[in-house]
Amino acid sequence: MIAGQRRAHKYIWIGILVLLPMLMILAVKDLDFSAADASGTSTDLPVSVSLNGQSVSIQVNTPFKSTSSLVYEMLADGSKGAVLGQLEGRGTYDFPVSEATKGIYVVDPIKDVELLKMEF
Amino acid sequence: MGLDYKWVLWNAHKKTYDRLILLGMVTYLVLFFVLSFLTNPEIIAETVIIRAFGSLAIIMLHIILAIGPLSRLNPRFLPLLYNRRHLGVSMFLAALVHGVFAIIQFHALGNSNPIVSVFTSNMDYGSLVNFPFQVLGFLALLILFTMASTSHDFFLHNLSPKIWKGLHMGVYLAYALVIMHVFLGAFQQDTSFLTVLALFLGLITLVSLHVRAALKEAKIDGFVWAKDTKGWLAVCHPREIAESYAKIFTVDGERVAIFKHEGKLSAIHNVCKHQGGPLGEGKIVDGCVTCPWHGYQYLAHNGQSPPPFTEKVKTYALKIENDMVYINPEAFPEGTAVTPISSGS
Amino acid sequence: METAITIFLGILSGYFAIGLLFALYVMLIGARKIDPLLADSKKGIRVLLFPGVVATWPFFFAKLFRFRRS
Structure with a gap:
């Protein structure tokens, strides 16, 4: 890899590490897991x-x-x-x-x- | 390297790897089918096909994304890196089967176009948890199609390595889309806790592998060389480089390979134009620097592939003072001839 | 949202329709102009390259245009 690609990879993985768990948590935080039907969609x-x-x-x-x-x-x-x-x-x-x-x-x-x- | 295009540049090793890929895929699918029908005899075949191929594609995607950092952490994984393209195309085919069957099962029988139906059957675009997860899968499949269909060397040559690499960095976007596709799907369809746990573990494994590899690389790249008054860097003693081999140094963030050929030193950019292989880890064969990955060749003194080939890499100026090899960190344009300097050995 | 989806899918299908036609042209007639190496390669190879040209046709279109002018 050339230097630019190494840099791009670094930022992409930082982005993935921050964004994906954040999206996952935001998506499920409103779900009521105590209810019998957790999905209800x-x-x-x-x-x-x-x-x-x-x-x-x-x-x-x-x-x-x-x-x-x-x-x-x-x-x-x-x-x-x-x-x-x-x-x-x-x-x-x-x-x-x-x-x-x-x-x-x-x-x-x-x-x-x-x-x-x-x-x- | 060739003067015409071949279907696949197969050699004995690649054939072995391809057989292993096929064997692995078939074994997984058979196991998935048998276990699904054993645990749930009422399940319909289409559902099993969708799940089997979908999960297979995701496992393969994780393996593909792990190969890069693994081979940087341990050279024993390098053979996997050379064969990553075939794994990628196979992964796309598995994802395609999953996508086609899902569209047929859920969207084909209505009176609207099945593709339109993928986008309009759930219009909850404003919600995060109820977001139409099939749309995410469809977009990921589009990206994977573009990558798989352009994986032949013809495209690397015609789109230019820069555009090709950029296009193939799309795999990270596809990965993010696929993770959200499975994650939301797991909540919207059958709230499978195991699936979500597996996704999380996969994500953590991949990220930590990439971080470890990046830290290792940063350590190599972070070395600060002593400079002379003109800004040239003192990198090593001439005798540290073996005849017909190279040593790799990072100057101004770029890696440079200094080769010794017939007792004389030449410096070229370390990155092969073909697929970014490390030229400095190769050796000089028949007077040419030969890339260890796929055998692309360059002349050490001008960074050019011998005619009729046209690949060119940057070259660098060297000098020897007080038994030290100095390199000018300012590269010459690709293919510039530089007279090799005598190493005195 | 409906409109956005219609526009997006319209662009997508347009892109692939043009890509399909262009790839047919390249593989049947214009292969040599795109890449002289194709002239010496087996004809069957073009089938393998076909989907990729459909996906990335704008790059080849630009290349063909440059070829015509030079």
Whole structure:
């Protein structure tokens, strides 16, 4: 190594030594380890839903057991609106929604069972 | 050194190392699979593949990062250093399998692009503990791809050693990203205390190895030479350097090798242009300084590789006064011819 | 954040798309202009170099440009 590279290595390792443990501690300091579920984050849920402006994003972490899962929009009065689309397995699904949409329903159309109801 | 490019510059040693790398990887994967299915018969194959290849890549990354300081602390590790590139490419391939399977398992079935889904499935960018850890892994994989794909000598030659080395220093950023990827993943998915402990131990081991090596180097570099009135440094007696060999001295922070060839002394920069090998630890073969790492050659009196090769290193002026070898710490430009001085022996 | 992600991924895919095209050009036609040593090397070697050229194409692009001018 030339002198410059030796110097760069020195600073990089000092940086790693200071920064990484700091980030790790900052990341976990707010966690409540006494709680039964220490992680409690979105990926533990079978489905996580987020509204991003004009579209709703549904992340399916654990697939539904139903043969078919349709997504309906929830209207302002809580009733089912139009079909937004279908969920098929793990992955992220984006569906366009209108401003009137208050939430979503996931329904098994064959057994006519409501699998999930979520308000934004 | 060659006039054309070869797939891999294999020799008997390298083949042995490559076989060992492959054997090690396969053994680890088989053990991981067997133990996973024995301890948890319900686990699905994709999950085991993701975990097996991911953990394999991280272990290999730790080994790769330890080789540099280990070989500076103990020369017995040097053969590992010469073969570090193959280990690096193998590590990338393991990480790639991990990444591809993770993207397929978690992001491929939706209606959005799987790569976009990696970035948007968890939008908690403002949080530290819930930060989308898969994004960190994806970015690390990009860096590792750039490094692995440019590890051939063709890129060293065409990108220039400076840019190449800079590009390959990206491994430290990749390391930091990977550590945070695993750390946050461990908390967000299954809160594995063992994983976090192993990461910490790995970090402490690597940092202490690098610090120890740096302290050792600093001791060598920190030596202060006596100066004459013109600022030349008195480094040694001429007889201390054996015929066809060199001694290495640090002048103004740079290492210089003073070679004795046919009783005459010449000084060149100690760092080989190919991969930074220590020229002063090599010897003169067929009239040329030969790098101990990969056999790149230079003429001692002008620091140039013999034609048709084009590598050049800096040269330095020497003089002998009162039976002491003095060196001018101001280097000449790369490839400048300097008349060798008679060592009187 | 959405916009930032879209821009980032847009740049990334653009970079790799150009890299892919450029690497194809280099490996099929322009190899000699990039590095004369490639002319004497086995053709198969270019397959090995291909991903690296995709990843670092701006450097080779600059090199090709300098070659044209000189």
